[in-house]
């Protein structure tokens with residue numbers, strides 16, 4: 009990009025900028041937005057020329073995914089066999105396996121292509137969607153001799169065949185917690201938790217698809233973002249060891265790498281002093297497409313895994329969940345890093361986890377004031393925060409990033425099996441959060457759920473579960489509010505709202521081009537809108 | 552139950568796999584440092600979370616790397632670094648004699664230990680859980696952590712109480728009493744009593760016994776018959792005996808049914824009066840008992856005594872012994888000017904004439920009067936002893952009520968595998 013300025017005309021431009029909420033033309037030069045407005049821009053900047061690239065498209069600010077993981081790219085090392093169709097980073101759709109027969113057939117095809125003594129691994133399996141969930145018997149039909157290991161979509165459980173169980177030494181005589189059994193007491197192939205999973209992966213090999221050091225995986229992640237219309241994404245939990253930092257810096261700088269990435273440093277196994285030092289050193293590697301410096305603290309687990317810390321026990325009698333570290337240590341980490349001016353993304357799924365976090369940040373902000381340069385800490389997921397907690401968060405100047413996709417993927421399970429019908433419809437309370445004065449983001453947590461900001465927006469606007477049930481309709485937000493929550497809202501959570509998130513002069517020329525208008529289609533059709541491509545810093549790439 | 556796992560074990564003798572759990576601050580690192588410095592430790596692989604906190608005398612270190620410290624005693628300390636599977640795999644490559652894993656402060660140690668019941672490369676060891684005597688009772692009232700702490704303790708084969716001596720005597724009794732009541736199947740001892748070499752030898756012996764064919768298990772004629780049955784999780788044959796005894800006021804708990812163990816921890820508990828002179832004599836004639844710590848009402852004067860023995864000498868101290876316990880509201884501590892009786896010298900003074908004075912606080916057995924007013928004000932009174940009447944009481948209901956002793960004894964014993972069952976000891980101590 010040089011001095012030359014191009015004026016693009018679009019069917020409609022939704023800018024998310026209060027000064028010019030709607031436009032038809034945008035002038036782009038040097039990778040930045042020069043001006044937004046009407047036809048007059050052609051004369052002012054285009055020498056009366058208009059580029060018709062977007063003439064039949066609706067432009068929005070480039071979507072911003074405020075909570076995803078680069079593992080979304082790494083995980084495609086393994087074949088996907090999930091229930092829902094999913095877009096491969098290379099663009100082709102992988103059909104869902106919606107029946108047991110389809111699953112077995114797909115696995116047989118994969119099996120036939122493997123060398124003799126390899127284990128068949130696949131990912132994306134979710135037994136929730138099968139009334140008679142496929143078990144080891146079904147997988148034995150894939151292969152009696154070769155171990156078959158399916159990673160569940162939550163990545164914590166596996167389902168395996170008899171060959172894998174035998175290799176691991178698991179049988180009806182040594183069943184432990186985490187080894188699920190059938191009505192006859194035989195292990196049914198489903199395994200949860202370290203103690204049950206370790207012997208299997210030890211025996212059949214660990215495919216290690218979760219490393220963050222694979223450049224091809226990072227490129228796949230970039231392509232997945234691009235296809236979903238995302239021009240900036242977080243990578244919200246990364247140990248950022250030196251080789252990984254070097255690789256990220258190099259790969260994101262490639263001219264055709266199609267997204268800006270905001271990795272957050274994981275605090276796992278680090279002291280507050282180490283976190284502070286690394287957080288201060290990392291931004292030296294920053295460039296326009298890589299933004300290091302923020303930190304991620306995980307306080308609790310997941311609600312569907314019964315490991316989120318909840319104030320009220322789960323309805324099946326399971327206790328209140330699992331802390332990722334002792335509460336006193338978690339709070340000390342928050343207080344000490346805040347005191348040093350470190351920006352925090354804090355994973356809080358259960359309401360006790362958000363309580364612990366609010367207590368610590370209230371204390372820290374009272375002592376040391378807010379972060380400099382308008383940065384604000386972000387409560388990530390924040391799925392069970394109630395009105396009082398959201399008010400507290402607003403009072404403290406925090407931001408929340410809600411896990412809107414949960415409504416669809418696990419809303420039924422939350423009502424029937426986890427937190428129950430009293431609390432489930434109140435989860436991911438976007439309406440209450442907005443009314444409390446919070447700027448919000450909504451997210452997918454890929455690879456936990458697929459990337460697709462328009463789908464995420466659809467979830468927040470319609471609040472339907474996978475079974476079609478309405479789920480807390482009073483927490484629905486409008487399409488305009490949802491569009492902000494996938495653009496300027498998350499840009500704010502990533503401290504990039506001065507550069508991205510809206511279409512305004514001076515910002516990066518990051519746009520998402522759609523085939524229809526998310527503010528004008530019926531709300532239930534928002535998810536059907538197609539992404540035609542993205543512009544990143546003035547560089548166009550079709551989806 | 553001949554399994555593939557056992558076939559593999561026969562070939563390769565997989566190491567016992569033990570876990571040390573306990574909440575943040577309970578003292579795991581201190582204990583692990585002691586293990587690494589233990590001269591008689593077998594070739595242990597010790598997997599730790601806070602590698603940086605491992606501090607052992609440099610003279611004991613053979614080699615230090617980024618993720619491992621090799622000790623001269625043959626132990627190797629490895630960082631878990633957030634990936635337990637990788638750490639265990641690396642430890643297995645070293646073919647250690649024993650693997651000891653430090654569970655994180657919030658982990659459920661039983662869920663980690665369970666891997667050894669499945670993996671053919673590991674044998675079940677033991678789950679040790681530390682309990683911080685100074686913090687435990689507050690932790691069990693804390694909505695953020697009570698369930699975690701309680702779940703950790705439930706997983707314990709052996710509860711190790713840390714910082715007990717730093718607590719006021721009444722609090723010591725209350726903590727031990729609560730743990731003994733709520734976790735009757737777990738062995739119970741203080742961290743001070745831990746001799747790692749003995750503990751691990753006991754674990755190894757049990758792991759051998761659990762995996763060996765039953766008919767080979769014959770080298771110890773003293774082993775209790777109930778233990779050779781080797782039911783996987785039976786820790787308490789003696790409890791069953793007691794429960795079957797009709798009309799018994801004796802409850803014996805914490806029986807560690809480890810055959811051939813060289814380190815055994817048991818809890819003595821009885822509501823019936825115990826003759827402390829007999830206890831002193833008993834200890835003298837039972838060298839299998841290494842240590843005793845407890846509390847009892849002395850039938851000779853009806854007053855509460857603190858019991859401590861290391862080896863054959865039993866010290867019987869009036870309680871409260873004039874120190875600054877936090878219970879001054881309920882007793883004037885007597886005018887006993889610190890007089891105690893050393894039952895180890897002889898039984899001549901046996902405590903009966905100990906001159907404790909007229910302290911009003913000692914329980915009189917009616918349940919209404921007792922040291923520590925444990926009947927429920929809970930107002931900062933740690934209320935260890937007295938009240939209650941039946942010595943069992945409810946648990947953890949948050950009222951600070953910890954009924955313990957009105958007439959009998961509560962004590963923990965450490966000894967070797969010949970330590971008699973508590974019921975048998977108690978029979979020897981109660982008047983005929």
Ligand SMILES: [Zn+2]
Nearest residue numbers: 075077244453
């Ligand atoms: Zn996440």
